Amino acid sequence: METEIIPAILVKTKQDLIERINRVENSVSSVHIDVMDNKFVPNKTVGSESFSGLPKGVSYEFHWMVENPQEHIAKTKGPHLHIIHVEAIRDWSAIRKAAKEAGGKLGIAINPSTPLEKLEPYLKGDAGVSRVLVMSVEPGFDGQKYMASVEEKIRRLRMKFPKLHIEVDGGINPATAQSASRAGADKLAAASAIFNASDTRSAVKAIMESAKEGKRKSS
Numbered sequence: 689m690e691t692e693i694i695p696a697i698l699v700k701t702k703q704d705l706i707e708r709i710n711r712v713e714n715s716v717s718s719v720h721i722d723v724m725d726n727k728f729v730p731n732k733t734v735g736s737e738s739f740s741g742l743p744k745g746v747s748y749e750f751h752w753m754v755e756n757p758q759e760h761i762a763k764t765k766g767p768h769l770h771i772i773h774v775e776a777i778r779d780w781s782a783i784r785k786a787a788k789e790a791g792g793k794l795g796i797a798i799n800p801s802t803p804l805e806k807l808e809p810y811l812k813g814d815a816g817v818s819r820v821l822v823m824s825v826e827p828g829f830d831g832q833k834y835m836a837s838v839e840e841k842i843r844r845l846r847m848k849f850p851k852l853h854i855e856v857d858g859g860i861n862p863a864t865a866q867s868a869s870r871a872g873a874d875k876l877a878a879a880s881a882i883f884n885a886s887d888t889r890s891a892v893k894a895i896m897e898s899a900k901e902g903k904r905k906s907s
Contacts, residue, residue: 689874693895693896693899694716694720694855694877695712695719695720695882695883696722697721698722698724698830705734706742706743708883709742712882713743715889716746717747718749719747719749720857721739723751723760724827725754727754728753728827729753736763739763739764747769750771752771752773752776756776757770757772757773758779758783759786761792762789765790766792769792769819770787771795771797772794774796774797774798774802775799777810793816795819795821796811796817796819796821797820797821797822797823798820798823798841800838804845807820811849819853820854820855821856821877822845823838824858824859824868825858830879833859834860835859842854842868842873853874854873854874856877858877860876860877861878862894863898865878865895866899867902869898869899869906870903870906871906873899878892878895
C-alpha cells in the first residue's frame with residue numbers, strides 16, 4: 689500500500705479552515721477535517737454548516753468526533769470519507785444510510801483505550817468500511833504526545849486485514865511517523881507538525897520520508 693500524509697485541521701471558524709486548506713492543497717491529495725460537538729469530546733470546532741464551497745483539487749475526510757454522526761453526515765454532501773467513532777455508534781444502519789445518501793464512504797475510528805474487538809464486527813462482510821483510523825492520542829485537542837502503545841492495535845489490524853487502509857491520528861511527526869508506518873499504518877494524519885512549520889510542503893515531505901523508512905524496515 690502506498691503511504692499518504694494527510695494534513696489534519698482542527699479549527700473553530702470557516703476562515704481558518706480555508707486558510708489551512710490553502711496552505712497545503714498544492715502538496716497533498718487529501719485533507720482531514722476534525723469535527724467536534726462539545727458532547728462526544730470536550731471541545732467544539734467548525735461544523736457541517738461550514739463545509740459548502742471548500743477548495744477543489746483535494747479530497748476530504750471528515751473525522752466526526754460527535755454524538756449521532758448520521759445527522760452531521762447527512763448535511764455534508766459529496767464523495768467524502770466520513771470517519772465515525774466506534775464509541776459513538778448507536779444506530780449503524782442509520783449511519784450507513786446517511787453516508788450512502790450523502791454520496792460518501794465510511795471509515796471507523798477507535799480510541800486508545802477501546803479494545804480492538806469492539807471494532808471488528810464492522811470490518812466483516814459487507815459492512816462497507818474502507819478505512820480504520822487508530823487514535824494515537826485521546827480525541828479532543830491537537831498538540832498531544834503520540835502514544836506508542838497503540839501500535840499493537842495497528843499490528844493486529846494489519847495482520848488480520850492485510851488490505852485494509854489503516855490511518856493513525858495524533859502526535860504524528862517525523863519522529864513518530866516511522867514507528868507508526870513500521871507497525872502497519874499506510875495513512876498518517878498530522879496537524880501541528882505540518883501547520884506549525886513555516887514551510888508546510890517541506891514538513892509533509894519530512895514526515896513522508898520518515899514513514900517510508902518505517903515501511904522499508906517492516907518489509
